[in-house]
Amino acid sequence: MRPLFHPGKDDIRAEDILHALADPVRASIFTQIASASCAQICAAFSSVNNKPIPKSSLSQHFRVLREAGLIRSERQGVEMHNTSRFEEVEARFPGLLPAILVAYSSRKDAPAKAARGRRAGGR
């Protein structure tokens, strides 16, 4: 198993942060990470949404978050310990994460209205 890559604090890039958090699933994972394991997140998704996310997909999501510099993953015994790198990201891009998290938390939009008819007839 290859060692997990974590970008250095100064290598964190705005586009990686935005890309990582542009996926609502990953944004949700990130907000739930107060030191949660992958399995706990997985269980949470299974119960809240009734759509259980496959663990391979979840692993990929964690990788994207990790390589964007948003979380740090360390093995602790048999499971993985994920911690937020909020402070580091905040130091590099002040105000960015709070603004994004607020934007997501304020979504009162109807839940996933199936593309809401946009891109009508779209490719």
Place this chain on the structure above:
Amino acid sequence: MRPLFHPGKDDIRAEDILHALADPVRASIFTQIASASCAQICAAFSSVNNKPIPKSSLSQHFRVLREAGLIRSERQGVEMHNTSRFEEVEARFPGLLPAILVAYSSRKDAPAKAARGRRAGGR
């Protein structure tokens, strides 16, 4: 030609904003839009970077920005008039756009270090 889709102010979604601005090219377009036409943006990219962006790609970028609710595009004679919807987005997601724009403008990262060795051997 299909009429251009613009989401209503309250239909703007955080994930669309983040996805649209996760692309440095689009972020750059957005910051340059003080009422610029597609052709002007295109010319700007040709001169600044020496990599001219094909107009079809540019058109797609504009579409993503438009459908995310970030810009408004209106035909004015033979060319397209793009204006920022900054205030509307700001009203819906306070602080989001300023934080993102600041994050991009503060990038002092070495220009495109060719993936910086990350994802070593990565898929």
Place this chain on the structure above:
DNA sequence: TCAATAGTTCGCAATTCCTGAACTACCGAA
């Protein structure tokens, strides 16, 4: 050593993205 648990990696299908070519829309001149 074996079984169980947690997560990663592989491989392929599905989706999305990029871009040259063709097309549409508008304008001005003949």
Place this chain on the structure above:
DNA sequence: TTCGGTAGTTCAGGAATTGCGAACTATTGA
């Protein structure tokens, strides 16, 4: 009205990315 030029959109295909089941790796406890 027709032609020619300019500006931008749409189409089609290949490239790149993503999603996910299956196989694999790592660690612990019996």
